[in-house]
Amino acid sequence: MTGPTRFPAGTPQIPQQRGEQLRDTAVRYAEERRWDVLSGAWLEALDGVERCSCGAADCPAPGAHPTGRDWVNQATGSAVVIRRMWARTPRASILLPTGRTFDALDVPESAGCLALARMERRQVELGPVTCTPGRRMLFFVLPGAAAKVPDLVRNLGWPPNSIDLTARGEGDYVVAPPTRVGVRGPIQWARRPTAANRWLPDAEELVSALAYACGRERR
DSSP states (O other), rough: SSTTTSOOSSOOSSSTTTTTHHHHHHHHHHHHHOOOOOOOEEEEEEEEEEEETTTTTTOTTTTOOSSSSTHHOOOBBHHHHHHHHHHHHTTOOOOSSSSSOOOEEEEHHOOOOOOOOHHHHHTTOOEEEEEEETTTEEEEEEHHHHHHHHHHHHHHOOOGGGOOOEEEEEOOEEEOOBBBBBGGGBOOOEEEEOGOOSSSSHHHHHHHHHHHHHHOOOO
């Protein structure tokens, strides 16, 4: 995916992804967006190969997952606590719990690009959107989306499990830029957090375009 749809013009509130210290970026997410933040696993070099700090050779998300079972209660919006987290593990990934200040609609990158272009033409108000090295796009929406999406998709004529559109809500998380995911590269912003998109859309405003794009990809 190339062009302005993926990397829009404009000055972001959140610092540039490359060269920015993870700690400082995490603090800005908390201070500027009021997002809760959690430090996660990170990548370590072992015999010239980067592996996840969890030590699992078959880790499904190297350097990008929680490190403890009680991670939900460890996530915080306190800049002081966030600095302490990264003082202990400076290379930790940045994780943002969903179901609190936002949920996330998760779709394949190809469908996300199609839907994003369509919504831009229609001047739909969008929140932040991330792109992952695994070719997924996540659209930030108001909390509660995870409970709504199955019925919204069904009302559009799609059995919920027939298209690759899911919602991440309470008890889940997203990995935030500029975290690197294994050897595949960093999480990036397709739509950066700015003052203009501080107010998030409801899932209902985006589901139609996203479901259409996912359905078209399925066909």
